[in-house]
Amino acid sequence: MSLSVSTQNDPAPRRPENGSVTIRDMLYAWVVQWGAAVVNGVATVGDIALFAWQMLVWIFTRLPQRGTLLVNFYQIGVLSLPVVALTGTFIGMVLAVQSYYQFHAIGLESHLGVVINTSLVRELGPVLAATMLAGRVGSAMAAVLGTMRVTEQIDALTTMGADPIHYLVVPRFLACIFLIPALTIMADFMGIVGGYFYSVMVLDIDHAAYLTHSRDGVVGFDLFSGIFKSVFFGGMIAVISCYQGFHCKPGAEGVGKAATQAFVYSFVMILAIDLFLNIILDKIYFAMYPAGANIL
Amino acid sequence: MSDPAAEHLIDVQHLHVDFHGQKILKDISVSIEAGETVAVIGESGCGKTVFMKTIVGLIPPTRGTLRFDGHDLSTLSPPALSDVRRRFGFVFQNAALFDSMTIFDNVAFPMRQSTTADDDEIHERVLKHLQEVGLPPTVISKRPSELSGGMRKRVGIARAIILQPELVVYDEPTTGLDPIMSDVINELMLDVRRRYPVTSVIVTHDMRTAQKVSDRVLMFYPRARLDKDEPQVLYDGPPAGLDQCKDERVRQFVRGEAGQRLMEITG
Numbered sequence: 001m002s003l004s005v006s007t008q009n010d011p012a013p014r015r016p017e018n019g020s021v022t023i024r025d026m027l028y029a030w031v032v033q034w035g036a037a038v039v040n041g042v043a044t045v046g047d048i049a050l051f052a053w054q055m056l057v058w059i060f061t062r063l064p065q066r067g068t069l070l071v072n073f074y075q076i077g078v079l080s081l082p083v084v085a086l087t088g089t090f091i092g093m094v095l096a097v098q099s100y101y102q103f104h105a106i107g108l109e110s111h112l113g114v115v116i117n118t119s120l121v122r123e124l125g126p127v128l129a130a131t132m133l134a135g136r137v138g139s140a141m142a143a144v145l146g147t148m149r150v151t152e153q154i155d156a157l158t159t160m161g162a163d164p165i166h167y168l169v170v171p172r173f174l175a176c177i178f179l180i181p182a183l184t185i186m187a188d189f190m191g192i193v194g195g196y197f198y199s200v201m202v203l204d205i206d207h208a209a210y211l212t213h214s215r216d217g218v219v220g221f222d223l224f225s226g227i228f229k230s231v232f233f234g235g236m237i238a239v240i241s242c243y244q245g246f247h248c249k250p251g252a253e254g255v256g257k258a259a260t261q262a263f264v265y266s267f268v269m270i271l272a273i274d275l276f277l278n279i280i281l282d283k284i285y286f287a288m289y290p291a292g293a294n295i296l
Numbered sequence: 297m298s299d300p301a302a303e304h305l306i307d308v309q310h311l312h313v314d315f316h317g318q319k320i321l322k323d324i325s326v327s328i329e330a331g332e333t334v335a336v337i338g339e340s341g342c343g344k345t346v347f348m349k350t351i352v353g354l355i356p357p358t359r360g361t362l363r364f365d366g367h368d369l370s371t372l373s374p375p376a377l378s379d380v381r382r383r384f385g386f387v388f389q390n391a392a393l394f395d396s397m398t399i400f401d402n403v404a405f406p407m408r409q410s411t412t413a414d415d416d417e418i419h420e421r422v423l424k425h426l427q428e429v430g431l432p433p434t435v436i437s438k439r440p441s442e443l444s445g446g447m448r449k450r451v452g453i454a455r456a457i458i459l460q461p462e463l464v465v466y467d468e469p470t471t472g473l474d475p476i477m478s479d480v481i482n483e484l485m486l487d488v489r490r491r492y493p494v495t496s497v498i499v500t501h502d503m504r505t506a507q508k509v510s511d512r513v514l515m516f517y518p519r520a521r522l523d524k525d526e527p528q529v530l531y532d533g534p535p536a537g538l539d540q541c542k543d544e545r546v547r548q549f550v551r552g553e554a555g556q557r558l559m560e561i562t563g
Binding site for chain 2 (some may be wrong): 152153158159160161163221
């Protein structure tokens with residue numbers, strides 16, 4: 001159901017007899033190109049929305065078999081844990097390194113934990129877990145589904161009475177939205193551990209002061225907002241990556257492009273959704289805590 | 297059934313299929329009776345694969361009607377279409393086996409998907425159908441990538457017939473195989489027809505397959521090479537009549553002669 005607008009059949013800009021291209025011709029070509037790009041963009045967004053709608057209809061009518069779900073939950077969630085834990089640890093330590101000198105200059109290095117933990121729990125943990133999921137799982141989903149499309153395995157499913165969206169997309173979507181909170185918590189936890197380790201062991205900040213201030217800085221809403229956002233990131237990664245796989249062009253280049261685009265579009269959408277959800281969550285936060293954030 | 301179209305197993309009327317504004321099939325009207333074995337032949341790009349994918353509902357027609365046993369496929373709801381599709385078996389050109397599964401799981405897939413059969417029954421049926429296509433029980437634990445092209449194609453046939461469909465569609469079943477294996481596949485297609493009361497549609501450009509297996513041949517011609525009002529099906533008749541066909545283009549295809557086409561390519 002892919003929609004596209006071709007510019008191939010459009011009349012070429014008229015060339016004057018001396019062969020030069022006038023400004024009017026260039027403007028004409030520019031309008032044609034941008035017009036086609038806008039129409040294609042709108043059609044693709046509509047196409048993705050229809051794809052997501054079909055998936056949601058299946059989720060609410062019939063769930064996939066348990067075995068299919070478990071395989072996807074294992075591959076998407078369990079196998080992503082080590083890499084998310086590792087990157088979480090590093091990002092916690094990097095935050096400690098980056099923030100130390102500014103805090104040290106004003107004598108507030110014992111408050112470092114507040115900054116590290118708040119940044120991690122509210123922002124870096126969920127975004128990092130989602131980025132790793134998009135890189136490790138999103139591009140793999142697009143490549144696997146793309147190869148299945150190119151080698152007619154998706155058509156084979158259809159001819160055997162199995163709906164490809166129900167069989168292939170729904171389990172991946174459910175695995176992403178149910179397991180990304182766990183990955184986010186892992187990234188948060190390992191980041192906090194990494195930040196603590198670097199601050200206390202390497203930067204020699206007092207252990208008790210670090211922990212006390214850390215505990216005061218992060219509220220339950222921070223943790224909730226990070227996990228809440230991650231569910232949207234996970235859902236977006238699954239929909240975009242599966243869509244890219246389903247609409248993969250033939251050949252090795254097509255599969256490669258689908259995998260790359262799955263990551264790039266997922267990453268852009270993670271940051272875009274992050275912005276909008278932060279704006280909404282901030283409004284809720286200030287409604288709940290009118291005194292505002294008070295980390296120092 | 298009172299519907300006259302239901303007299304034919306497949307009834308295609310004035311079928312048009314366009315892709316990205318390009319007309320692939322134009323005004324095709326063909327009926328296929330139950331029990332027939334029809335070979336659809338034609339050069340690459342003539343629309344024979346599109347025709348085959350359209351009759352099993354993989355590609356929606358742009359215009360025209362397409363009925364299977366009286367059901368108009370374009371008007372069916374997705375669950376009803378899935379039910380009708382269970383009456384089809386489809387053998388893909390490159391087998392299209394699921395490479396994440398073993399051979400056993402591949403052949404068992406339609407049964408697990410569409411029946412409530414228990415594990416013992418599924419196991420028994422999978423082994424029976426693998427044996428029918430000449431594969432030993434030892435292949436069941438292998439992955440598709442561990443098998444040769446001919447073996448994969450035979451697994452594809454076993455998977456397509458496990459639910460004993462009324463219509464089996466073969467997409468270029470002998471393409472890419474050596475002559476011996478091509479003949480094995482031809483014999484298997486005849487064997488399937490002998491064992492089960494199936495209707496077969498074979499899309500091929502292998503004249504040996506068309507001559508040996510089919511009892512009716514449809515020859516398609518690329519739309520772009522035809523005049524505006526010429527029909528796209530150049531031949532519809534028994535395989536024995538192909539050599540005597542009045543249309544030079546049909547005889548040229550059957551004999552495999554490039555003719556004027558060589559001049560077009562080389563200038």
